[in-house]
Amino acid sequence: xxxxxxxxxxxxxxxxxxxxxxxxxxxxxxxxxxxxxxxxxxxxxxxxxxxxxxxxxxxxxxxxxxxxxxxxxxxxxxxxxxxxxxxxxxxxxxxxxxxxxxxxxxxxxxxxxxxxxxxxxxxxxxxxxxxxxxxxxxxxxxxxxxxxxxxxxxxxxxxxxxxxxxxxxxxxxxxxxxxxxxxxxxxxxxxxxxxxxxxxxxxxxxxxxxxxxxxxxxxxxxxxxxxxxxxxxxxxxxxxxxxxxxxxxxxxxxxxxxxxxxxxxxxxxxxxxxxxxxxxxxxx
Amino acid sequence: xxxxxxxxxxxxxxxxxxxxxxxxxxxxxxxxxxxxxxxxxxxxxxxxxxxxxxxxxxxxxxxxxxxxxxxxxxxxxxxxxxxxxxxxxxxxxxxxxxxxxxxxxxxxxxxxxxxxxxxxxxxxxxxxxxxxxxxxxxxxxxxxxxxxxxxxxxxxxxxxxxxxxxxxxxxxxxxxxxxxxxxxxxxxxxxxxxxxxxxxxxxxxxxxxxxxxxxxxxxxxxxxxxxxxxxxxxxxxxxxxxxxxxxxxxxxxxxxxxxxxxxxxxxxxxxxxxxxxxxxxxxxxxxxxxxxxxxxxxxxxxxxxxxxxxxxxxxxxxxx
Amino acid sequence: xxxxxxxxxxxxxxxxxxxxxxxxxxxxxxxxxxxxxxxxxxxxxxxxxxxxxxxxxxxxxxxxxxxxxxxxxxxxxxxxxxxxxxxxxxxxxxxxxxxxxxxxxxxxxxxxxxxxxxxxxxxxxxxxxxxxxxxxxxxxxxxxxxxxxxxxxxxxxxxxxxxxxxxxxxxxxxxxxxxxxxxxxxxxxxxxxxxxxxxxxxxxxxxxxxxxxxxxxxxxxxxxxxxxxxxxxxxxxxxxxxxxxxxxxxxxxxxxxxxxxxxxxxxxxxxxxxxxxxxxxxxxxxxxxxxxxxxxxxxxxxxxxxxxxxxxxx
Numbered sequence: 069x070x071x072x073x074x075x076x077x078x079x080x081x082x083x084x085x086x087x088x089x090x091x092x093x094x095x096x097x098x099x100x101x102x103x104x105x106x107x108x109x110x111x112x113x114x115x116x117x118x119x120x121x122x123x124x125x126x127x128x129x130x131x132x133x134x135x136x137x138x139x140x141x142x143x144x145x146x147x148x149x150x151x152x153x154x155x156x157x158x159x160x161x162x163x164x165x166x167x168x169x170x171x172x173x174x175x176x177x178x179x180x181x182x183x184x185x186x187x188x189x190x191x192x193x194x195x196x197x198x199x200x201x202x203x204x205x206x207x208x209x210x211x212x213x214x215x216x217x218x219x220x221x222x223x224x225x226x227x228x229x230x231x232x233x234x235x236x237x238x239x240x241x242x243x244x245x246x247x248x249x250x251x252x253x254x255x256x257x258x259x260x261x262x263x264x265x266x267x268x269x270x271x272x273x274x275x276x277x278x279x280x281x282x283x284x285x286x287x288x289x290x291x292x293x294x295x296x297x298x299x300x301x302x303x304x305x306x307x308x309x310x311x312x313x314x315x316x317x318x319x320x321x322x323x324x325x326x327x328x329x330x331x332x333x334x335x336x337x338x339x340x341x342x343x344x345x346x347x348x349x350x351x352x
Numbered sequence: 353x354x355x356x357x358x359x360x361x362x363x364x365x366x367x368x369x370x371x372x373x374x375x376x377x378x379x380x381x382x383x384x385x386x387x388x389x390x391x392x393x394x395x396x397x398x399x400x401x402x403x404x405x406x407x408x409x410x411x412x413x414x415x416x417x418x419x420x421x422x423x424x425x426x427x428x429x430x431x432x433x434x435x436x437x438x439x440x441x442x443x444x445x446x447x448x449x450x451x452x453x454x455x456x457x458x459x460x461x462x463x464x465x466x467x468x469x470x471x472x473x474x475x476x477x478x479x480x481x482x483x484x485x486x487x488x489x490x491x492x493x494x495x496x497x498x499x500x501x502x503x504x505x506x507x508x509x510x511x512x513x514x515x516x517x518x519x520x521x522x523x524x525x526x527x528x529x530x531x532x533x534x535x536x537x538x539x540x541x542x543x544x545x546x547x548x549x550x551x552x553x554x555x556x557x558x559x560x561x562x563x564x565x566x567x568x569x570x571x572x573x574x575x576x577x578x579x580x581x582x583x584x585x586x587x588x589x590x591x592x593x594x595x596x597x598x599x600x601x602x603x604x605x606x607x608x609x610x611x612x613x614x615x616x617x618x619x620x621x622x623x624x625x626x627x628x629x630x631x632x633x634x635x636x637x638x639x640x641x642x643x644x645x646x647x648x649x650x651x652x653x654x655x656x657x658x659x660x661x662x663x664x665x666x667x668x669x670x671x672x
Numbered sequence: 673x674x675x676x677x678x679x680x681x682x683x684x685x686x687x688x689x690x691x692x693x694x695x696x697x698x699x700x701x702x703x704x705x706x707x708x709x710x711x712x713x714x715x716x717x718x719x720x721x722x723x724x725x726x727x728x729x730x731x732x733x734x735x736x737x738x739x740x741x742x743x744x745x746x747x748x749x750x751x752x753x754x755x756x757x758x759x760x761x762x763x764x765x766x767x768x769x770x771x772x773x774x775x776x777x778x779x780x781x782x783x784x785x786x787x788x789x790x791x792x793x794x795x796x797x798x799x800x801x802x803x804x805x806x807x808x809x810x811x812x813x814x815x816x817x818x819x820x821x822x823x824x825x826x827x828x829x830x831x832x833x834x835x836x837x838x839x840x841x842x843x844x845x846x847x848x849x850x851x852x853x854x855x856x857x858x859x860x861x862x863x864x865x866x867x868x869x870x871x872x873x874x875x876x877x878x879x880x881x882x883x884x885x886x887x888x889x890x891x892x893x894x895x896x897x898x899x900x901x902x903x904x905x906x907x908x909x910x911x912x913x914x915x916x917x918x919x920x921x922x923x924x925x926x927x928x929x930x931x932x933x934x935x936x937x938x939x940x941x942x943x944x945x946x947x948x949x950x951x952x953x954x955x956x957x958x959x960x961x962x963x964x965x966x967x968x969x970x971x972x973x974x975x976x977x978x979x980x981x982x983x984x985x986x
Contacts, residue, residue, distance in 0.1 A: 330814035439893035
């Protein structure tokens, strides 16, 4: 066998069209969010201008204005910033807690594992929106509360994703024999575990981010997330409902933003999955 | 001469990059004749067989050549024409009985499926199937009819497969190592069964195996393949009594003989090359005790494309 | 014996769920409940107020509260609604029927669409049609339900003047035609959401099965391609599809919240939403518990369907 310089998964990632497209879309959204975060948007998202109300997209107001004369473009990128912030925070928490619990459960087995699995089953028993709803109801509306709610909802999947490989590695003959020889458990497991666990977790992060954005916008659509007059994509869609017949832009642009970022994240997830899969074959 | 099956210059390649797996294979089968194809895994024997009915896996394709069945080139035939021949005039049985049957369908239904897929004049299909099952030695055909594959052992499933293949009395039966996955006693039973059916129906047969010993009492002629090419062709007698190609000699030597007192089996040292890696040389030369300069720089062709031939510069029985 | 194991697991999970619901919804200090009980109980009779006290286990320590609630719940007392004075169970029953009907229709539509597109895509993997199928699947996933619903409402009500959901909701018994019309769009929206994961599952299951030996055997027998695809490939791909369907149906029960609101269907989702807004804790708590029980039941049913589909599973 001739030796070839080992390609890292990053090389493989860039071989997949969906991965590249996804990365591009997500980067665009992140950039726009950063623009908003530093208040670099041309027009203040909260600024009302009754005179300019309900204008279609034009050179001043790229996405048009809503009934209060607010610039929909600025509000959209501001809303994207909020959605992404909530998504990133919540998925980070869910991933950290979930992976930790999953690994602990898988490693130690026994009653610890039992508790971990049962608890995650309990949370799994609820549809995401419903649970997030209930938690937000108890905790509050702030973006941190929303993030915590969503984090709780999505922790079980990380538990599951992390636990699987741990169990498999534990059963590997190689690992068993090496343990008999007395090598310290942590060392073995880290060496064998990390590569196996890394791939599914990274892919799951991308997917969970997309779900988190859908859940967050769903919550704010229902009035349970960001409160007016702040901008949030879901809230904007809700506010656009009565206007949609004659001001399609108020509905269209926030919707497109949500769709684009979710599509992007899913494509990134697909790209990652193909790049990290040992079989290195795309599903098509 | 009305050959039943005539394969000419068949090559099978990997679809993506055209790497060759089966190279320039040609042989023919007469009506009523049984031919065995022998070779190691990777020799291309299975692929050649699958090509006949167009059953190559996704990712592989026929590179060039013709497969003529009763004069018609199957490679160029329409899908429907090919479909009508499959299971009907040419039937095939496969290596792994554990995976070759549909797990969620009753055996009886799978057998009836053959009859339902082709126009036939069988008046009572169910009876015909039950008779077929009995003929292959299934103890309780009625029960088997209503059973699922997982309820049976490998040997039994292979018998069912054989019954299934014979339902419409095909002119040619292709068997791809059907006994390899079974243990020795069952193997013998299956071989005896097939031999009996073949004689009874005067059916042509193409039997693929890696075990030369298996074909001794089963076929009329033997084709030996190595690294995707044919290296020797001959009658059973010729192959066993006066093998010409060094590889064939090696294969024979590695057979356990019933009366042998040796406790070690002779084997040919080394491994076969991948078919596409063989350039302009004899594929077997790295492992051949006779190999010379010539062997490594030129590829030996089959001495003639007829009944008895060998692809070697220094075949046994010649001056060297 | 396995059966009892299963029951035990289910019961443990339900038990865990009840504790979880209890905790989540009691993060509110107990005072809030007592105080609202004082202020907003206008419509309730003294007996009902007492029952509510039992339900909440007011003035008892936390564990007592939990036990109080669970016993009330299990004996059919799901609390009372402040605003209407009706027992929650009375409100829940019809709402449950609405949501179940919606979820059922949505799942059926979604599975039909998903399997069809999945089969379409899997026929020629890597081709243009495959790409198109997967692209639609991606869109179906990414476009939020509330966006789709809002768009449909806008277009239908304003452009086409057709909006059956603008009228009072009719149960199938009362007015079947109206009921079906009212279920049409919301089921479609939910169906599209379901179709996406079902399509993915179908496609990958089919692709995996198509390479299997027995499919080759079927072709080798001369079976007609359409029959091979249905009887051999699809039938053996069903298990993951059935799993996914079960999961989706469960999610629809909860995910229907938004669709129910937009299309004005008086289902469980809307009930919970309204209850949250009106701070009707009893309703919220009980409704969520009911949901969870339903979800778990669906999992059991899905399991049962497996056994029917695959004779190998004992």
